[in-house]
Each structure stands twice: as structure tokens, then as C-alpha cells.
Amino acid sequence: MEQIASFYDFLEIQPRGNNKFLLDNGTFTSEQSLLDMNKSIYGMAKELDKRIVATGDVHFIDPEDEVYRRILMAGKGFEDSDDQAPLYFKNTQEMLEEFAYLGLDEAQEVVIENPKYICDLIEELIPIPSDFYPPEIPGAEKEIEYLTMQEAKKLYGDPLPKLVNDRIRKELDAIINNGFAVLYLTAHKLVRKSNEDGYLVGSRGSVGSSLVATLCGITEVNPLSPHYRCPNCSESEFINDINVRSGFDLPNKVCQRCNTEMIKDGHNILFEVFMGFKGDKVPDIDLNFSGEYQPKAHKYTEEIFGKENVFRAGTIATIAQKTAFGFVKNYFEERKKSLRNPEINRLLAGCTGVKRTTGQHPGGLMVLPKGLDVHLFTPLQRPADDLKTDTITTHFDYHAISSRLVKLDILGHDDPTVLKMLEDLTGVNCRAINLNDPKVFSLFRSTEILGIDPKELGSRMGTLGIPEFGTKFVRQMLEDTKPQTFSDLIMISGFSHGTDVWLHNAQDLIRNKIAKVSEVISTRDDIMLYLTKKGIKPDKAFKIMEDVRKGNGIRSEFIDLLEDHQVPDWYIRSCQKIKYMFPKAHAAAYVIMALRIAYFKIHYPAAFYTSFFSVRADEFDSEIIVGGIKAIKNKMEYIDKKGGESTQTEDKLYTILEVSLEMFLRGIRLKHVDLNNSDAKCFKIDEGGKSLLPPLVSLPGLGQNAAMSIVNARSKKPFTSQDDLRTRAKLTKTVIEVLNNHGCLSTLPQSDQITLF
Numbered sequence: 001m002e003q004i005a006s007f008y009d010f011l012e013i014q015p016r017g018n019n020k021f022l023l024d025n026g027t028f029t030s031e032q033s034l035l036d037m038n039k040s041i042y043g044m045a046k047e048l049d050k051r052i053v054a055t056g057d058v059h060f061i062d063p064e065d066e067v068y069r070r071i072l073m074a075g076k077g078f079e080d081s082d083d084q085a086p087l088y089f090k091n092t093q094e095m096l097e098e099f100a101y102l103g104l105d106e107a108q109e110v111v112i113e114n115p116k117y118i119c120d121l122i123e124e125l126i127p128i129p130s131d132f133y134p135p136e137i138p139g140a141e142k143e144i145e146y147l148t149m150q151e152a153k154k155l156y157g158d159p160l161p162k163l164v165n166d167r168i169r170k171e172l173d174a175i176i177n178n179g180f181a182v183l184y185l186t187a188h189k190l191v192r193k194s195n196e197d198g199y200l201v202g203s204r205g206s207v208g209s210s211l212v213a214t215l216c217g218i219t220e221v222n223p224l225s226p227h228y229r230c231p232n233c234s235e236s237e238f239i240n241d242i243n244v245r246s247g248f249d250l251p252n253k254v255c256q257r258c259n260t261e262m263i264k265d266g267h268n269i270l271f272e273v274f275m276g277f278k279g280d281k282v283p284d285i286d287l288n289f290s291g292e293y294q295p296k297a298h299k300y301t302e303e304i305f306g307k308e309n310v311f312r313a314g315t316i317a318t319i320a321q322k323t324a325f326g327f328v329k330n331y332f333e334e335r336k337k338s339l340r341n342p343e344i345n346r347l348l349a350g351c352t353g354v355k356r357t358t359g360q361h362p363g364g365l366m367v368l369p370k371g372l373d374v375h376l377f378t379p380l381q382r383p384a385d386d387l388k389t390d391t392i393t394t395h396f397d398y399h400a401i402s403s404r405l406v407k408l409d410i411l412g413h414d415d416p417t418v419l420k421m422l423e424d425l426t427g428v429n430c431r432a433i434n435l436n437d438p439k440v441f442s443l444f445r446s447t448e449i450l451g452i453d454p455k456e457l458g459s460r461m462g463t464l465g466i467p468e469f470g471t472k473f474v475r476q477m478l479e480d481t482k483p484q485t486f487s488d489l490i491m492i493s494g495f496s497h498g499t500d501v502w503l504h505n506a507q508d509l510i511r512n513k514i515a516k517v518s519e520v521i522s523t524r525d526d527i528m529l530y531l532t533k534k535g536i537k538p539d540k541a542f543k544i545m546e547d548v549r550k551g552n553g554i555r556s557e558f559i560d561l562l563e564d565h566q567v568p569d570w571y572i573r574s575c576q577k578i579k580y581m582f583p584k585a586h587a588a589a590y591v592i593m594a595l596r597i598a599y600f601k602i603h604y605p606a607a608f609y610t611s612f613f614s615v616r617a618d619e620f621d622s623e624i625i626v627g628g629i630k631a632i633k634n635k636m637e638y639i640d641k642k643g644g645e646s647t648q649t650e651d652k653l654y655t656i657l658e659v660s661l662e663m664f665l666r667g668i669r670l671k672h673v674d675l676n677n678s679d680a681k682c683f684k685i686d687e688g689g690k691s692l693l694p695p696l697v698s699l700p701g702l703g704q705n706a707a708m709s710i711v712n713a714r715s716k717k718p719f720t721s722q723d724d725l726r727t728r729a730k731l732t733k734t735v736i737e738v739l740n741n742h743g744c745l746s747t748l749p750q751s752d753q754i755t756l757f
Helices: 031-047 062-074 092-098 104-121 140-156 162-177 181-196 210-216 292-306 321-334 341-351 416-424 440-442 474-480 486-497 503-510 524-533 538-549 556-564 569-575 584-603 605-614 631-643 648-665 702-715 722-727 733-742
Strands: 008-011 051-054 202-204 227-229 237-238 263-266 286-290 311-316 354-367 393-397 407-413 684-685 691-693
Touching: 008 031, 008 104, 031 051, 051 104, 062 321, 092 104, 140 162, 140 181, 140 210, 162 181, 181 210, 181 286, 181 292, 181 407, 263 474, 263 631, 286 292, 286 416, 292 311, 292 354, 292 407, 321 341, 354 393, 393 407, 407 416, 407 474, 407 569, 416 584, 416 605, 440 569, 440 584, 440 722, 474 486, 474 503, 474 648, 486 503, 486 584, 524 538, 524 584, 538 556, 556 569, 605 648, 605 684, 702 722, 722 733
Parallel strands: 008 051, 286 407, 311 393
Antiparallel strands: 202 286, 227 237, 227 263, 311 354, 354 407, 684 691
16 A cells, blocks of 8 residues: 555545445445545554645535435436435535544545645646647738738728728738637638539628628628619718618619619628627637538548648537436436425526537647647547547637637538528529519518418418528517518527527517517627617727627626716616627528529529428438328327427428428329339429428338348349348348338239239
């Protein structure tokens, strides 16, 4: 023992309750034995001339918090979960009393003096560098400036309007002087490559707040104030009317110089939201690539920087509320105890958010500068300690190192995939779609344009299947707000993605006629824009906006300032309720995507439903939906009756059922899966748009591997029998039964053998 102890800088002893397990497992037979053990360790420390400290092995703060650990351990299968040691945080007096058996002076030594001595020995250091280390691309600064100015002069003429030039100079100074040019140039290259390969890229987050990002092709969102610009002669006109919140809402206008119809643009979005008031915040450029294209974008990033310098961003996964609810419910059911709802909610709150495991960001890549060792910034690991996986991630959560290394968010998303599919099916260039189409906007107010009775559909809005606007929650917002313009839809997107922005806040203000839709707070930009118009200095307005969007409300020192500038009480109270706010740029990008897809819903319905179902083919259920309106409604009613007890799979299916019902009500039917003609994964338009042919994978129990195997086998020669199908496609008995039950094998004999008698 002395040989082992001599290795350590100091020794530790713990409270007797921490070591009670040694009594339970029979190692010791009395509590006095536990005290004697600690005395022996104390004596050994003295013999070896080492310090000894009393520690608590703390797992929770207060004694009563042990119930959370008990529930969590039971949920993970520990049989001794109810036998919790008192691992709470003991104060100094409690620790002195605990170790009084060593002697009063000795207790003072191990509880106070030695821990302080050890603490003082620790150097002042930081675990990772505090500076930002971007990778290098030679000439990135000049290239970003060139790309920006070239596109700006193409759109707005040379010389540039002062408003445009001032915004560009402000942004470029911040981007270049703070070393962010490489990040912009990388995003530009990734988006350009995806576009060249035929896939549109959607932006997310607040990158659309940057005009430089717009001019470099990183985002389609233009953050300038609403304006007209001529595509022929580059004449421009900026609108100063505070009632116009988006250029898309301006009336059509012809250029006075060359008589060309002018383009309307600009959404009045603040650059400060993206890179901070001083422009020195590391920009977080999030991009939505098609899920089909995402692996190629990741590979292209490795080509740009070198595979050895690109790492998957690690994450820390926590226990979700639903999982915590299951733990609490099962724990007390197994012990045949019942709890009242307030107690269940208390236990839920204590268990939710606890670290569960490590994982990887769905699209986050950390880029290391060439010549540096990644271990300067983070250890590396396999997610969830899975030694069998080839994936390597940063051990530190990406939030902890995102201000040290460049993080690229190359995310997979359905919308770009759907738009690529719609372009291929119809030949329509989605970039050329008119985003002011009155027919399209009518979908956000009623089902009239679809020719459907809202009672039959179960929805008053025509937005089923439209990204971000199809859920019951958002459809209710549409009913309350009755949007007329693009900027109205931006506000609704802000409401739906914020926390405590709509419910018990903006919704009540609108319903009670305290404020108009155009006056309530929707996105974080709204606050700074409103306060600066009220005469509050931009730096103060920015601080207030940041506090509110993070859920911290308005500081007391700012409330007097707001009242002095005649900010209404309802506005201040609204800010105090908000827990999280969406950036306006993100909302604008989502609305642009939604309107494009909505255009196809009106003008190319068969293509719309084909693309919608194709990206969800493995969640589709042809067995039910082929039965038509009655079968669909019966299944929806069944799921409705389950209330909050429905599974995640049923919730996803419900969304598909709603859109399927709408499709049937519009006169488009679903055919049975066809063994010889159905695609493996994608729906097909049939009968000139009057019906859809579902893919093989839409049959429950028939996975993608089996579907691909069937298609590959039949491409070589037709199937002659069920035995031939099973053999060549290597199908299991279960898959054959699935196909048989659906009627796919009705014309296929059991075997190829000829019966003579």
C-alpha cells in the first residue's frame, strides 16, 4: 500500500457514508472499521510526508437531490439504485464534524488547510488557447473583397450607392481585420460547388444578416433595406418607409431609365446580429445542403483543407424530457407507488438535461490550421466510446472550441432535395419563381385555391406539406394573423421558432387588440430596430436585444431608459417573457424555401406530392394509404385518440396521412406498389398526374436494402416465380409475405416447376 501511495502527490479520505458500500458488500463489518481505514490512510500520509485532503465525491448539491440519481441509475438498469450514498455537497462545518474523529486539529488540517494548500499549488492556466486559429487560404482576404465588389457593382452599378458601399466597407473591415475571410471563402466555395452540381443550398442562422455573404453567393437573403434595382442598367431606389419591412412586399415598378421591370429585394436585417456590435464575434455560417449532397460537401471540405485537418464536431447528448418522463414513470410503477402531477414535474425537471452520452454534430466540421496539432485544442474520441466505429470526433463539445477553431455547419436538409426533385420533374427553375404569386399566398389563409372543403381536410389552411408552415401549431398562427405579405410570413416563422415569443405573449397581445401583428416582437432584429427608432443609442439597443434573445429579459437599469423613450409597458412585459428568439435572416431564408415549394403545390400538384412523399418514403405506409380517404381518416382518428401517448413513428405518419388526405381530396389517388414498375425509394407520377406509384420501401417491413436488391435483380431479367424472386433478390420470408399481402405477387407463380399431372 505504501508503494502504491508513494506514486501520488496527495492522498484523500471521504466521509463514512461514501464508503458504506464496503459494509454492504462485507469488506468491513462495522462503521468503526471505516473510521479506522481513514485513520490508517492519514497515518500513511504522515509517514510518506504527503498531504491528505478530505473530499466529498459530490454528485449533487442538496441531500434531497439523491432521488434524481436514484431514478437515473434505475433507468440505466442498476439494481442497487435505491442504495444511494450521501454524495451531496457538504459545507465546511459539516465536513469538520464528519472528520472530528481524527482530532479537532487534524480535521481542520484535512478539511481546510491541505485543500487550500493543494489549490494554491495549481498554476493559473487555460486548458486550450483563448485566441482564434483560422486555417489559411492564401489570398482569401483579397478574393473575398474582389467577389464582393464585383457582384455589388453588377447589381447596383459603379459607383455604388452610398448606403451599399458603407455597408460593404463596414462588413469587410470586420471580416478581414478579425481573420474571418477564410470562413467566408470556404462557404462560398462549398455553395458554388453544390450549385454547379445542380443542388440549391439554403442558409440558416443569421448568415443572411451579412451583405458580403449575400454578394459572395453564400445566402440568397439580402439584408439591405427594402429597395428596387434594375437588372438591366443597375439603377436602384431604396425605400425609407418604416411600414415596408421587406422589399418583396413592394408594388411592381418599371425602371425610369431603361423601362425594364425592376427587381424587388432587401429585408432590413442588422449585421450586428451576425457578428456582434463590434464585428468581432466568430461568424457561425450554417448551410442546408441536400441530404443527398451532404457527403459530397464534406468530402469537398477535406479537399480544400486536407483530410488530416478536418474533424467531426463532437457533442454532448443530454437526457430529453420524454426519456426522463419514462425513467420517472417506470421507477415508481416498478415500486407500485403513485405520484401527483406536481411531484412528477419536479422530478422531471431534475432529471432532464443530465449528460447521457457523447455524439457527433449532424453536419459540424472543425477545421484545424495546417501545421498545428489538434490536441492543442481538444482530445479526440469515438462518439459514445464506440470502439467499432471509424468516426473520430472532437472530445470537447463544439461550443467549447468554436471560438478557437473554424466550425463549418454543412447540414443535410430535405428542402434542397425536394426542390432538386421538383426541378427535375417539371423543368421549372426554382430561382425564377415569382415569390409574390397571389395564388401561392392564398394557401397561407385558406384552402380555397385547392378547391377543398376545410371540414373534409381538417385544416382551414392550405399549407399542409409546406416546410415550416404545415404543423398544427403554425397553422393556428396563420389563422390568428391572416398573413398578407412576405414580411408577415417572416414574423410567423419567428413566432414558431422562438420560445415564449408567441404563446402567452404575442398571441395574447394580438387577440386582445393590445398590439397589431406588425407591432409585436417576432425576431431578435425587431428589438434593436424598434429601439433605435425610438431614439435609443445603437449600443444600448444591441445589449437589450442580446439579453432578451438569450432569455434574460431586460435589466433593471435599462427599464428606466425604455420608459424615458416612451416604449410601451406591453412591449417591456413582452420582452421579459421571451426565452429564445429566432434571427430574422433565418426566418427569411425559410420563407423563401417555403414559397418556392408552395408554388409547385399550386401549379404542379402531382410533382409536389411525389417529392414530399419521396423524401419520407421509409415513413410512408402504402398498406393504409392505398385504401383511400376512409382508411386514412380511420388511422388519423386512431392516432388522435392516443393523445400524448402516440409514438414518434405515429406522429411522423400522421403528418403523411394529412398530406395524403389532401392529395386524395384534390383528385390524385395512390396506386398499389408494383413489383415490376415501382422504384426502390422514390414515388413516380402516373396517368398524367392523376395518380402516384409508390416505391417498394413504402411498404412497412420492406427496408431499403431489400428494395434495392429487388430493383437490381429485375433490371437483369424479369422475375419468373416467387422462388426466383426470393433467390435472386435474396429476400427473407418476411419480405415475401409483405409483398404477397399487398398483392404484388398475385400474377407470379410459386415456383418455375411444371406440373404434368
